[in-house]
Amino acid sequence: MRILLIGGSKSGKSTTAQRLCRRLAEGGPMYYWATMTPRDNEDIQRIRRHIADREGWGFATIERSTCLTDALPRVEHSGTVLLDSVTAALSEAMFGTEFDPLAAEKVTAELLAVSRWSAHFVCTCDDIWRGGEDYAGWTEIYVRGLASVCRRLAAEFDVVCDMAAGVPRVWKGAWPL
Numbered sequence: 001m002r003i004l005l006i007g008g009s010k011s012g013k014s015t016t017a018q019r020l021c022r023r024l025a026e027g028g029p030m031y032y033w034a035t036m037t038p039r040d041n042e043d044i045q046r047i048r049r050h051i052a053d054r055e056g057w058g059f060a061t062i063e064r065s066t067c068l069t070d071a072l073p074r075v076e077h078s079g080t081v082l083l084d085s086v087t088a089a090l091s092e093a094m095f096g097t098e099f100d101p102l103a104a105e106k107v108t109a110e111l112l113a114v115s116r117w118s119a120h121f122v123c124t125c126d127d128i129w130r131g132g133e134d135y136a137g138w139t140e141i142y143v144r145g146l147a148s149v150c151r152r153l154a155a156e157f158d159v160v161c162d163m164a165a166g167v168p169r170v171w172k173g174a175w176p177l
Helices: 013-025 041-054 068-074 086-095 103-117 137-156
Strands: 002-007 030-034 059-063 080-084 120-126 159-164 167-172
Touching: 002 013, 002 137, 013 030, 013 041, 013 080, 013 120, 030 041, 068 103, 080 086, 080 103, 086 103, 086 120, 086 137, 103 120, 103 137, 120 137
Parallel strands: 002 120, 002 159, 030 059, 030 080, 080 120
Antiparallel strands: 159 167
């Protein structure tokens, strides 16, 4: 099963994704795929909170923000992957060593390949395109790219949810019981 959780910052995406993974894994291997490279103290604190939240849950951590498919040999096909997040993966690809305005297509292909590898795949994405703002330059390219990636994932995934205050609103598929 492949699930996409979309929502604002602190909407409960990561916690819900962890719970879903534990339920889907049924005691099998679970992987927490971290895509954010910390750049400041706020990023470091966010990562520490995420690590503390999943402590003792049995996740093996994969830290890979670019060239995502290179880490697939570390994931058992029978496993359950939580990729957190699509937002950071695109940011890393688009703004890594130099600005890449075509990064969304590459990230989409990588995420689809990763999502097909394991028995279950759950990923999170921030819905920054809903702000109603017109952005300029590279910010607009990033926002449009992120929306494009999520549309492509949503088209192929089994379940698509909008998260708010830890509550999923299912737009596609059925919530796993």
